[in-house]
Amino acid sequence: MKLADTIKTILKIAVTAALLAYLLLSIDVGTISSTIVHMDIVPLALCVPLVCAMYAIRAVKWKTLLKPIGIEMPFLSSLKIYLIGTFYGSVTPGRAGELSRSFFMGDKKSKTIPTVIIDRVTDIICLLALSAISIIVFFNSMTLTVILVLLIIVFAACSVALLHRGAVSFLFSLLKIGDEHRDDYLSTVESTVRDRRALAYAFVLTFCYYAVNTLAFWLILRALSVTINPVIALALPVIIIMGNVPISISGLGVRELVSVTVFSMFDSSAAYGFSASLVLYLLTSLLPGLVGLVFTLEGVRSYGTEKREL
DSSP, X not given: OXXXXXXXXXHHHHHHHHHHHHHHHHHOHHHHHHHHHTOOHHHHHHHHHHHHHHHHHHHHHHHHHHGGGTEEOOHHHHHHHHHXXXXXXXXXXXXXXXXXXXXXXXXXXXXXXXXXXXXXXXXXXXXXXXXXXXXHXXXXXXXXXXXXXXXXXXXXXXXXXXXXXXXXXXXXXXXTOOHHHHHHHHHHHHHHHHOHHHHHXXXXXXXXXXXXXXXXXXXXXXXXXXXXXXXXXXXXXXXXXXXXXXXXXXGTTHHHHHHHHHHHHTTOOHHHHHHHHHHHHIIIIIHHHHHHHXXXXXXXXXXXXXXXXX
16 A cells, blocks of 8 residues: 555655646746746735635634534634645645545544545536536637536546445445444534534635635736736636646646646636635645644644534
């Protein structure tokens, strides 16, 4: 298993390096660096409070998903752990490292990991819905449509594997994980799904998050050039969902390739497409992740969750 994981990591590093090399050679490093250096600092500065708002929404959302299983978490604790998860997620394919959130809580991992998965599932459902709307309204691309349909099929299969009782039981048995952990896992899934109010609120918060994220992306476009078609900002869900395909480290290379492709559809410079994606990643993932790294280095393993009676 360790050898297989090592091979996968090496392959993903190779894919990341190959994609970035291809893009940098195609666009020209000098053009990209010049584009980023000459960005307008004012719109970029306005992105900072938006990024803070985005993570505040994330923290509240996760608090909401923890309540159905009897865990009350203070807002600041939720925010700290979410940022820690962002750090690990920003350096792993498909943001799988976000599961690390459960390792910084005092509760059983088999009980809290499903909340992270459901958090991610609601994200992807919203992204797929927004991507479908974006492709229908703004694009006339059979290629993007086919890719989106394939992503929906893969996502549905993964969701069944991770959330369906029968599939989860089979998976736990295959991995030789104890019945107690399986029961904790399934109990969390069922409790969360049954709480329609919490689930609905989580979806509302997710859409709010991506609305703020889109506004931040629009500001990045303005910082790059006022000549960029602002409609491109509405293509952000497409860039994010396709950039999350877990074939590279943290989506690097894949996300930039999708962004360059989207920008080209609007007759906009490839350098703008690459730069916009990279700056968005730095502002909304890497920098918050570095804050999470600081919390990780504190060495605190529990941030004071409180139990309540169900």
